Amino acid sequence: MSDFFAKKNIVKQRPTLKYIKTDGANKEQHTHGHPEFIFVVGGSGRFEVNDNQYPIKAGDLIICGKNVSHSEYLFDTPDSEIYHLGFTGTILNGMQEDDIINEPFCIIHTASQFDIIKAYFVALIAEVQSPQISSKVIEEDLMRVLLLSVLRLAVYDMGLMFSQNKAFFEAKDYFDKNYLSITNIEDACKMLGINKFYLTHIFKEQLGMPPIKYLLNKRMEKAKHLLIVTNMSISEISLKCGYADTAYFCRVFKKCENITPLQYRLQSRNNNAPLA
Numbered sequence: 001m002s003d004f005f006a007k008k009n010i011v012k013q014r015p016t017l018k019y020i021k022t023d024g025a026n027k028e029q030h031t032h033g034h035p036e037f038i039f040v041v042g043g044s045g046r047f048e049v050n051d052n053q054y055p056i057k058a059g060d061l062i063i064c065g066k067n068v069s070h071s072e073y074l075f076d077t078p079d080s081e082i083y084h085l086g087f088t089g090t091i092l093n094g095m096q097e098d099d100i101i102n103e104p105f106c107i108i109h110t111a112s113q114f115d116i117i118k119a120y121f122v123a124l125i126a127e128v129q130s131p132q133i134s135s136k137v138i139e140e141d142l143m144r145v146l147l148l149s150v151l152r153l154a155v156y157d158m159g160l161m162f163s164q165n166k167a168f169f170e171a172k173d174y175f176d177k178n179y180l181s182i183t184n185i186e187d188a189c190k191m192l193g194i195n196k197f198y199l200t201h202i203f204k205e206q207l208g209m210p211p212i213k214y215l216l217n218k219r220m221e222k223a224k225h226l227l228i229v230t231n232m233s234i235s236e237i238s239l240k241c242g243y244a245d246t247a248y249f250c251r252v253f254k255k256c257e258n259i260t261p262l263q264y265r266l267q268s269r270n271n272n273a274p275l276a
Contacts, residue, residue: 043080
C-alpha cells in the first residue's frame with residue numbers, strides 16, 4: 001500500500017454503513033462478516049484478538065478485518081468512550097471486496113488527527129440518529145471521507161506504525177510462549193531478529209515497561225500460582241519458573257512482592273486457597 005494514494009479511483013465501490021454505535025465496549029468475543037472501525041474516544045483498556053491482549057487508549061483507532069474474532073474492554077472511568085462503525089460493500093483498488101488492510105487488524109494512533117477523525121464520527125452519528133433531507137447522501141459521503149482519512153492515516157505511518165505494531169505483537173507472543181525458558185533479552189532479540197533498544201522502545205510504548213520487567217512479571221505470576229495451588233517445594237517452583245538458583249529466586253520474589261515465597265504461601269493457605 002506504499003503507493004496506494006498514487007492510484008486513481010482508490011475507492012472503486014463506496015462503503016455502505018451497517019451501523020455506528022456509541023454504547024460501550026463489547027467484552028464478549030465476536031466476529032463480523034464485514035470490516036469495523038473501533039475508535040477509542042476516551043479512557044483506556046485492551047483489545048483482545050487471537051487470545052492476545054493489546055493495550056488501547058484514547059486516540060487509538062482499530063481497523064478490524066472481516067471474520068476476525070475480537071473483543072474490547074475499557075476500564076470503568078468517567079471519560080471512557082468508544083465508537084463502533086461497521087460497513088460493507090467496499091472495494092478498494094487492487095483488493096477484494098471488504099478487504100481494507102492486508103492484516104487481520106491493526107491499531108493506529110490518530111494523534112494530531114484525533115479531533116478531525118472524531119468530528120467525522122460525530123457528524124455521521126448525527127445523520128444516522130436524526131435523519132433529514134439528503135441524509136443518506138451525506139451519510140455515504142461522510143463514510144467515504146472517513147474511510148479515506150483512516151487509510152491515509154494508516155498509510156502515512158505505514159513504514160513505522162504497521163511494522164512497529166507487528167514487531168511488538170510478534171515479540172509479545174514470543175515472550176508469552178517462552179517466558180520460562182528465556183535466559184536473557186539478548187538471546188530473545190536474536191530469535192526475534194530485532195535490536196535490543198528497539199525492543200525496549202516498543203515494549204515501553206505499548207505496555208509502559210521494558211521487556212525484562214514484562215518477563216519478570218510473567219514469571220512471578222507463574223510462581224504465585226504454583227505457590228497457591230500446589231504443594232511443590234520452593235526449589236521445585238524456582239526451577240519451574242526458570243530459576244536454577246533457589247536463593248536468587250527467593251531474592252527476586254521478595255523484591256517484587258515484599259514477602260518471601262514461603263510467607264506468600266502461608267498467607268494464601270490462611271485464606272483457604274485450594275490445593276492441586
